[in-house]
Each structure stands twice: as C-alpha cells, then as structure tokens.
Amino acid sequence: MDFALNEQQEMMQTLARDFLTGEYTDKVLRAMAGDEKGYTPELWKKLAEMNLLGLSIPEDYGGIGDFLDLIVVLEEMGRACFISPFFSTVVLGASSIIETGSDEQKQKFLPGISEGKTIITLALAEELAKYTPDAIQTKATQQGGDFVISGVKLFVTDAHVSDYLICAAMTGEAENPRERISLFIVDINTPGVSCKSLKTISGDKQAEVTFDNVKVSGDNVLGEIDKGWPYAQKILQKANVARCAEMVGLAQQALNITRDYAKERIAFGHPIGAFQSVQHRCADMLIDIDGSRFATYQAAWRINKGLPAAREVAIAKAWVSQACRRVMNSAHQVHGAIGFTEDHILHYYTKKARASEFSFGGVDYHLEQLSTHS
Amino acid sequence: MDFALNEQQEMMQTLARDFLTGEYTDKVLRAMAGDEKGYTPELWKKLAEMNLLGLSIPEDYGGIGDFLDLIVVLEEMGRACFISPFFSTVVLGASSIIETGSDEQKQKFLPGISEGKTIITLALAEELAKYTPDAIQTKATQQGGDFVISGVKLFVTDAHVSDYLICAAMTGEAENPRERISLFIVDINTPGVSCKSLKTISGDKQAEVTFDNVKVSGDNVLGEIDKGWPYAQKILQKANVARCAEMVGLAQQALNITRDYAKERIAFGHPIGAFQSVQHRCADMLIDIDGSRFATYQAAWRINKGLPAAREVAIAKAWVSQACRRVMNSAHQVHGAIGFTEDHILHYYTKKARASEFSFGGVDYHLEQLSTHS
Amino acid sequence: MDFTFTPEEEAFRKEVAAFLEKEVPQEYREKRLTFFDMSAQHDWIQVHRAMAEKLGAKGWLSRHWPREYGGQDASPFYRLILREELSRYHSPGYDSIGAGIVAPALLLKGSEEQKKQHLPGIASGKVIWCETLSEPGHGSDLASIEVFAREDADCFTINGQKIWTTNGHFADWNALVVRTDREVTPKYRGLTFFLVDMKTPGITVNPVINIAGHHEFNEVFFDDVRVPKENIVGGLNKGFYVVMSLLDYERTSDTAYAVAGTYLEDLAEYARDNNLLNPIMVNRLAQLRADCEVARLLHYRVTWMQSRGTVPNYESAMSKMYGFELLQRVSEFGMELLGQYSQLTGESARVPMYGRIPSCYLRSFGHSLEQGTSEIDRDVIAQRGLGLPRLR
C-alpha cells in the first residue's frame, strides 16, 4: 500500500503546476472560457514541447509516461481550470488508438498527437446522452471495402477544432447491443461530416456532429468489426477517471481559495474562518477532497496496471461527482456574495465541475454500474 | 387561513398535558415500556373518566369532540411518550367502527370504548408488512350466514389486551385486490383466534394473530362485503395522521429537553448551546418540528372536514417521519454520552418515534402514494 | 384552525389569474421564467415596469395597506395570493423592494410626510425602489458600515461605495443606510436610514453581473450626494432599528416557496413528457413535493401571524431560509434530471426548457445568501426561537 506519488509523477506534477501557474492566469482562463476555439496554437505548441501531449502514449510512438502520469497532470489542469482540447486529444483520442489501434494506425496518429499536430476526439453519445451500447443508433454499412456512416452524435467535445473523430457506430445486427458496435477513425474533412456547436455554461466546447453518408475505408476501422464496445468501455473507464482527476483538482483549488478567504475576511470582529459553521464546512470539504483523490487514484492505478477496474471507476465517478458538488456549494456559501459574481474566479470552477460530472455518465448511472459490479 | 387551536382544542390540550404531566411520570413510562400489558386498569379508568377514550366518537354514542381534538391529544401523548392501548382503541378501533359500522354496531361498540370497557384493535398487515390490498391473503369464506376466517396477521398492536379485533380479509375473487376485501369485527375469544407477542425495541405491544377457521356471524361484517378496502384506506389515513401527531409530540419534547440541556451543560467554559454547531442543529430541529406540526394538522384538518386528504396524509407521514428522525439524531448528538444510556429518558422517545414512523407504511411507501396523488 | 382561503380570497385569486392569463407576455409564460431569472430577459425592465403599473392600477399592490394610505385594510394573504399567482403565471411586475420591503417599513417607521410622499408611487407601480445596505468590505455585518454622511446645513452629504444593490440600474429611489457617527460605541448606534432619489447628482451605478450572467446587482458610488434631512427615516443615528424591521419584512416577503413549487411542477411535466422519470427520480420528485408543501405552510404561518397583527420573529427567518434552500434543491434536481443536457445554455442548439435549468441552477447559489445568509438565519432561529445563548 503506497499513497505517495513516485519521482516521475512528482516531476510531472511540478512541471504541469509551474507551467499552468505561469501561463494559465485568471486572465487567460477568462479569455479561453469565452473563446470559440478554447485554446491558442501557441499554448498547444508549448504543451507539445513539454511532451505533455504525449502523456500515456508509448515511447515508440513519441510519447512519455503512463496513464497515472496523465492523471497527475489532469489534476493539475483541474486546479488551473484549464480549458483546451487536451482532454479530447490525449484522453479520448490517444487512449482510443492506444487501446484499439493496429501498429500502422498507431504509427499514423500517435506521433502526430504528441507533436501537437493532430487534434482528435471521440464521438460516442447520441440523443439520449447515454453511455450504453444500446444508445448508439448511428449506422455504418459495409460497401465493399468501405463503410458508409450515417447518424447524429452529440456532446462531441472539441469537434470544432479536431482533425479526426473516433466514431462508434452499429455495424452488425446482433440483438445484444454489445456485439454490434464498431469504432472508426474519421477525418473531419471527409464529405458528409458536419459540426454544429453546442453552447455550454462552462466554456466546455461541445458539438453536435452529423454523419451523412460518410464514406470511410476499411483501414479506418479501429480494432475488430462488431467488437468495438469492449474497447469503448475501456476508453470510457479512462475518460471517467480522467474526469475525476479534473474534479479533484477543481475542488482542491476551490478549497484553497476558500480557506484563504476564510482566514482573511473579517465579519463580526473575527476572521470568518474562526466561526464553527465555516470550520465545519471547510472540514467537510477537505474530507470530500481527500476521499475523492484516493478513489480517483485507486481506479487510475488499477487501469494503469491493467487490472479490472470497472467497480473502482464506478465508485470514483459516483463519489467524486457528489463530493465535488458539495465542495463547490460550500465554497460559494463561505465566499458569500463576492463568489456569486462573474468577476470572481470561483464560478469557472463550479461550472467546469458540473461539466466534468455529467460527462460520460452521471452519478446514478455510475451507481447502477457499481451495482452490477458488486 | 388559521393556524391556531380553537378554545375546545386548547382545553383538550391543557387537559391532556396536565393529566399526563401529573400521572405519566418518567417512572411510569419506564414501567409501562417494560410491562407486558403496557397499561394499568387504573390509568385506563382515568382516561375514561376524562372522556378521552370517547374522543372523535359521536356524542350519540357517548363520545366527545372530533378528529382534530383527538389529534391535539395525541400530540400531547407523544410529548409524554405515552404507552397504552389508546391508539389502538381510539384511533384504529373506534375510527373503523365510526367509518364503517351500522347504527347497531356503533351502539354495540362505541359506548363501551368511550366508557373504557372495550379495548379493540386493527388486524390488517400480514407477512409482507405492507398496507396495500394485495398484501391481504387472509381469507374469509362464506358458509350460510357465517364467515370462516383463516390467515395470519402481523403487527397487530395491543392484540394481547384487546377484546375485539377488526380483521381485513379477502372475501371475493375479484382480480383487482381493491374489490375483494371485507372488514370483520371479531371477538378475541372466538375459537380459533390465537395471539403471539412480538417483542419490539420501543415497548410498543405488537402481536402475531392467527385465525384458524374462525367462525363469525354475518352481523360481524363492517360495511359492505367486498367493499372494505376504501374503508380501510380512510382508517389508514387517520391512523397515519395520528402517528404523525405522536411524532410531533415526541420530537417537540426531545427538542425541549435538548434545549434545556444545551443551556445548562458547560463545556470548554461555555454552555454548549452557545456553540454554533449546537445552535444550528437546534435551529434545524425547530424547523423540522414546526414543519411537521403544520403538515400534520393540515392533513388532520382535511380529514376532519371530510375533504380529500390522500395527498396531504402522504406528505405528512413521509415528511414528519424523516423530520422526527433528524430531530432524534440531533437530540442524541447534543446530549452526548449521557443521552446514550438507558437511564436517560431520551431513548424512549427515539424508539417510539421509529415505531410510529414504520407503523402503517414507511417513508418510501408514502412518497409513492404521494406520486400517485400529485 | 383552517387550512383554506376564504371565498373572497379565492375569488381574488381567480381575478388575478384571469388578469395574468391575458396580460403576461407570452414569451415569459412559454419560457416559464421565475422571479429569479426573468431579469435576464432583454426586455425585462420595460415589461416589469409596465406590469407593475397595471398591478398598481388594479390596486393590488396596496390592497393590504391601511385605507388612509390607499389600501383596503385587506389581510396580508391578498399580497401572498398575488405573489403566488405572479409566480404561477411567470409574471414580472412585483417590486419586491418597493412594495415588499420599503412600503411596510415606511408604514411602520416613516413620518406622515414620508408616507404621503412615497406610498402612492409604490402603490401605483410607477416608482421602483432599490435598497443599499452592503459595502465591499462587509456584507452581513451592519455595524461595520463605513460609507459616511456628513451633516451639512439642511442636508447630509454622502460619500463612498456601496454594493449588491439589486435593481440599482433602473430604480427611481433608494433606501439607504450609512454612517453618521464614527465615534459612538456600539457602532451600530451611528447609522442613519435615508431615502434617496436616484437622480440626485453624484450617484454612479455600475453593473455587477452574477454567475448566471444576469444583471441584478450593482455597485453604487456616492460622490458628494446631498440628501435633505427630511429624508431621514426613524431619526438620526437610529437607522439600525429601521433596518431591523426592514429585514423582518424582507424575510417575510420572499416568494422562494412559490417559485420552488412552480419550478418543480415545470420540471415534473418536462420529465414526464420526456420519459425521464425512473423510480429513483419519482422518489426524489415526491420528496421535493413534500418539501414544497412544508415550505408553503411555513410561509403561510408567517403571513397568518401578520394577519393577526403579530410580528413574526424567528418564524420569518425559518420560512425564508427553508424556502430558499428548497429552491436550491429543486434547482439541483433539475440538473440531475437533465444530465448532460443541463450544460446547454439558452443560446445553444438542442437546449431543453429554453436553457432555464442551468440558469436557475447558477442563480440558486445566491439563494442561501440573500437577505442574510442561511448561517445567520440559523443563528436567529436558535437564539430567538429557542433562547439559546450567544457565545460570550
């Protein structure tokens, strides 16, 4: 049993924290939250230079570190309330290719990702916004060596700046929806692909992507045909734990600024942090954050080790989501009116936390998953 | 809109409070909780003398006051943590006969109840402990002018001291379980009736009652044959609101002793009631009690007026049950270790509150009822 | 005991409903806006003013006032019914500060001249008010108010900055508390309550946008603002007592319980129509419905006390806090119900319910802060309702 980061992880943490503290100021955050693209090419280039875009990608394909290193960095990105296509590209896109891709596909896409040349995302959810195989109604029909994809994908993160989409579609007729899904990698410029932006409260860049008879070659299939769902589940596990790591960082930073405010702000002759109601709120925030962090790292560690992690991922996402919600509520309550204004930084954290929570299944969904894995 | 008690209600309140404060001391409560019968004939006689046993019974049958008066007195009985067959006899037994009985049946039973000569209770629930018509599997088979009842009833309150039982049984074959239930009034000494005591944590006297080919005459049918369920529903409404009134009284008294203790007990140089965590707990207790009281009286008032009350009863029972639970938890937390001992009076309140809560359907059951009535 | 309205009150409710059925702009009803998010509508200020004048013309804003000031001596339940119907019909037009707080405070503490001058404007719906207590350095703690009014012949001259002034950007008048004595202890004895015309030279109003993106609050800067002495309410250096009764009214005038109930039923309808009601959601919905009923009763108790001439004490803190915290829970329920769709703003494609879910949710962070925080309400309930001692 060891709860400590190792040397490499500590290094990644310091690297990411220093970079983000220096570069991702409140001013930049405000700009990016309102920006249509949500990132600047300069920043992306810097991420690539630090090899952060290669995190969890095997060294053979230009990457560095493992999934746990990525999680450590994502927690830091949460602390900074970092908005960018990093999550889409590195967590969703790269993970998908790492999990499912042939050596050829890995050669083709992974070095580009780690070099910052390729932005890529996952198109999974549809109208029901559910992360189960039966919710996938988009169809890919085989025509000779090609496939023709038709359907509408929703909540596709960063589609508007992506070069490629990984699209889950029905290929087979199997009654069991788990046995009829395949994954495709689709160049966004393929005829028939169109994106419409969905505006969110958090500055998260979401899109509706329509596939209208989009023809892709058989080379674009990721993994085996009809056997995509088990891959998708692994990708979803990583995605959910990654969201947890973001939430841990968001909550930690919310507590930090709340603690500082509670020490400084005077009311009725005392720093408000001396009042028992504020102390008990803050104590509960710390419990929520410590518990969240351990639940997250346990799940991430299992994934990283290749151990079964469905139960631990479900626990982490269900628990961290609620904990983070409680933390944000308390942060606002302690801040009072000042934290209720757009000028204050807190609301970016609150909003991003909700975006992370609902992304890839909410609390009840994950509790249901947990029930089936207990 | 009027939230005040009227003169008669205030009189009943004073009468009951003075009587219980004087007669039902902590010592008596302790004795009765451990006593097998749960009451003394002397006490019962005094209740009859004050005509409290005639509450809500029409004056023509020797009674006094209405259902709201009864509710006011039940709140007082809750405050005193009063254990006795009062609830069974006056709320369950008398109400059943008032709701369903013929004039002849009323003449036969109601004066005896108000004079303290008859103790009577309701045998409704069975093995599932559910308060729905499909849960009633006890059968009454017509044989000429008689009925033969067979089945097992559970959670029959005060059966061990009762003279009569009101028994709900299947008489018809209707597929809709609401259309096949009849109510019978059964002399407990009828051959085939046997009681087995169920021991409870609260000192509530519960029993399992077996009906083994119990023959009763057609005169013992209450109301119309096969049409007993709508009556049962009305009786259940009264029973649930009456339980709410008990819980309001229990919670109010728990708050009173908690408030007094918080003012007196010194820790870290201050009365503990000065600490914000204790104050906020107590504030929440008061909210729970005020809310509970109004929800209870609104439902009782509607029943008393003959207005539809299903929605209000469901709200009251669901809300009061949870509120009372929170109040008891907080009472214990403020009292600390001293309230955790058998010697302290608090646990009688806590235990009786749980008994009232689960009696005639718990929180989720009533929330379900509320859903169907919203 | 009686848990119904009188036939007259019921008739009034019908009359109000029939009126609102016609008069509330279609867009407000279609979007099912609440009191707390309608201010985000581009045309809100105009619609609000127009509706206020219509309600004023009906005499409804002052119906529960004494006859001598234009009222009908009606029970405060008429005001309650009006506000419930406004909530149910998604209607603006009730100046919760002027009609809700300033008018009752003036009726209690104002001079005859002040009543004569200001009550008709409020009753007519033509004069909109704001109130200004807080300052940047201190919110709930009145005693530390620093903005100063210097005596200056027949006037006081005010300098300094206030904040959190709701509706300050279009209100006509301002109910203001400032310091007039810096030496006195305890410090709360150096405060004075003024009525200030917002057109007085030297007042600058800057918007403060809340986290839902709504413009409700403002900073107000006072630069040598001269206010005549006759605009003092309750006497020089006695502003604290005026504020206390003002806060009492503030706590009793809220409509959070009504807004919560309306919003919850909107959500229930949407959930039913869109098959979102699994057994877990049904259970949670029922729980919130029960809570709404209790919130309603807690509020009715306060109004009933007022109807009998009793001054509510801890009861109003309880009703206000429970209602606002409930509104937060209902807002959270909306988020859970909608899941990922709860992220979409009103401008987005695919947005359900016109984007009201996130709008109500974000706005709800303010609810446990309004009119004194929930913490202060609980202090009040414990100390006034149960007589628990203050620390030291």
Added chain:
Amino acid sequence: MDFTFTPEEEAFRKEVAAFLEKEVPQEYREKRLTFFDMSAQHDWIQVHRAMAEKLGAKGWLSRHWPREYGGQDASPFYRLILREELSRYHSPGYDSIGAGIVAPALLLKGSEEQKKQHLPGIASGKVIWCETLSEPGHGSDLASIEVFAREDADCFTINGQKIWTTNGHFADWNALVVRTDREVTPKYRGLTFFLVDMKTPGITVNPVINIAGHHEFNEVFFDDVRVPKENIVGGLNKGFYVVMSLLDYERTSDTAYAVAGTYLEDLAEYARDNNLLNPIMVNRLAQLRADCEVARLLHYRVTWMQSRGTVPNYESAMSKMYGFELLQRVSEFGMELLGQYSQLTGESARVPMYGRIPSCYLRSFGHSLEQGTSEIDRDVIAQRGLGLPRLR
C-alpha cells in the same frame, strides 16, 4: 503508488482467515455480530478473552511492534489486516483498548520498566485493559477533569468518580487520567496519567447500560485508591500530552470502516435473498458501497502514514469520523430496508437477522460520540488540516 497489499500481507490475511474459519464460535458467525454488538452476547467476556489469548499465542497482536518488545517490526498493515479479518469473521478477541491504544501509547511514552511490565501481557492477549478519561460533569473537555490524586509518600491516592469506562467490568488494568494539581493554569497542565491495577482496593465498578441494552460502559468510583508513583506515564502533571498521543492512536485504531463494510454486505445479502431490493434501495445500497470504499481508503491512508513513520494528524480524525458516521448511515439503511420488521428484538418471534438491525441501529447513536464527538473531529480537521484560526 500502490493500492494492493504485498504478497506477504496477502498470505497473512489468508492465514488469519483460515484460523478464524476454525476458531470463531459458530454462533458469532451465524448471527454476524459486529465489534459493536457482540458484547451483548451472554458469553462474550469469556469468548473474548479466549480468542484474545489465541490471537496472542499466534503473535498477531504484537506483530507490528518493535522486535525488542516482542514484535516483528511488521508494518501496521498487519494489524489492519488482522482487524479486517476479525470483522469479516465476526470474531471478538481484539482488545481495542489494550492492544489498540495503550500499547502504542506505552511504546511512545512509557518508561522502559513500564514497557517491560505491561507489553507482554497485552501481546499475549491475557491482560485486558480499560481507559478512563471522562467524568460525569464533563466529557470531551479534558481540562476540567476533577478527580484528584493526592501525593502520599511513594504513592498517589485517588478519590472521585469516572464514567464511560468501556470494559471496566472485567478489565485487568486501567489507563487513567486524573488531576494532580488544582492550582495551575492552564488547567490541562495539572493532569497526570496513571496505570492502575483494577484489583487495587477501593475501586468500585457499576454498569452503565446503553440504549441498545448492551453493557459496555461503566462508572468507576475511586475511594482512597493508592497507585505507586512508578505507574505514572510521561511524568507528573504531564498527563495531557500522554492523552493527546493516546487519542491519536484511538482515532487511528478504529475499525468502523471495516464493520460498516461487513455489515452492509450482510444487509445486501439479506435484501437480495428476501426481494427487498427495489430500484431505490439498489441506488442507496450502491451509494453506501461507494462510501465504504472511500472510508477504507481514508483509513488506509492513515495506516500508510504510520507505516512510513509519519504521525497522522487531522487525517486520523477524518478517517475515524467518516467511518463512524458511515456506520450510522449503514445502520439506518438496515432500518429502512426492514421497515416494520426493524422493530423486532432478538427475542421476538418473526425477527429477521437475529434482531441485529435494531441492535446495530441503537448502538449507532454512540458512534458519532466515541473517541471525541464528530464536532470535535471537524474542529480538528479545520484547524489542523486547514490552519483555520480558533475563535478568539
């Protein structure tokens, strides 16, 4: 980072499990008793002592102690594994006071002679301990301890009454804090920590029955009880510091998280077998399972800190409080699951699960009071974990 046990630890767990499989009385396993309700068994004291001696004979009670005191310098995770398995097998035998608190406190603060005298008895499972801090007038507030020990040649003579002494009715030794200086300020500097043989003349033990009907607590009366000076731990008038480290161990030695986990899975099994799992209960069960996992991790973090030689600070208050509050929630879940059947005691006909549901529920009221209340834990977390200031 590593979230597994070592192969050696896993082997130890298997060894313990195999042993308990054979040794735990069938009745304890059948009734699925927990640490908190097994003391209600009529034969508990004998079974507890017998199991303690067996665990002692295996060397398991002291495996994580230094070799010089009979241990094997093992990681504290061995103690954790032992306690988890004891919980899983519903086994008594772990003296949570002697092995859990007194031994580590002695290892840290005891004299060489005291260690030599007392540790072997604890390690062998033959000597059972109680501890006595509280007095009738004051629970959590150590500084107000009044029971006095008067210096008297080579002894101190103790007079007065203590209360809440768990296991006092059969313990062999008592770890006791009393006042030895009534004049000093701050008052906590006048306390001294003694080790007292419970057979010393003048000690009277009276039972205090808890609301679940269990006899765990006692009042202990001291009537001229003479304790030799060499039984002082940590020095005269320095008892406060010994208590502080003792409390630190108390907070880290709990098994609430393990008991909660075992109990929850018992409930889940019963619910499944009896068709009680509607979707709402499934949802709540899953939530509690997630909570149990977090409780486990919070506890492992503390043990991990100890395994590295770090002294846990706020972390142990957090783990202890979260575990105990969780055990309350699980107990409440049992009540909800069983509904009206939850009312039946172990002696009743028709009782499910041997009456453990109400027994655990009633016992659970004590959980947020044990080893310092949840309020004090939250104070500690806020002040030590976050550096928030004390009031004044």
